[in-house]
Amino acid sequence: MTTVLIFHEVDDVEHWLNSPRREEIFGPLGITVQTFIDPTDDHRVGLIADVHDMDVFQRVMASEVAAEAMQFDGVRPETVVMMVES
Numbered sequence: 001m002t003t004v005l006i007f008h009e010v011d012d013v014e015h016w017l018n019s020p021r022r023e024e025i026f027g028p029l030g031i032t033v034q035t036f037i038d039p040t041d042d043h044r045v046g047l048i049a050d051v052h053d054m055d056v057f058q059r060v061m062a063s064e065v066a067a068e069a070m071q072f073d074g075v076r077p078e079t080v081v082m083m084v085e086s
Contacts, residue, residue, distance in 0.1 A: 001050050001052055002085050003048060003049070003051075003085040004049045004050075004057070004082060004083070005046065005047070005082070005083040006046060006048075006080065007044065007045070007079075007080075008044075009041075009045070009075075009076040009079040010074045010075055010076065011043070011074030012074050013042065013043065013045060016073050016074060022047075022069075025065060025066065026049065029053075031051050031057065032050045033048065033050075034047065034048045035047055043076075054084070
């Protein structure tokens with residue numbers, strides 16, 4: 001299993017926190033996530049994802065389904081930073 005840190009900005013933190021999209025996309029893949037908010041920035045959030053198969057994860061993240069989910073969640077795609085456990 002690989003742990004992935006993902007940071008990005010969103011339009012509305014409450015909407016992002018309450019969105020079912022993460023579970024809809026990651027749940028069936030066995031990917032579990034923990035969500036975090038930046039207490040000093042009203043738009044910055046983060047995730048820790050436990051990923052069983054990085055190839056599948058990367059394909060999903062590059063898919064139209066993920067793009068639509070990010071749009072629904074108000075994610076600002078140009079701000080996404082991903083770090084993979086070494």
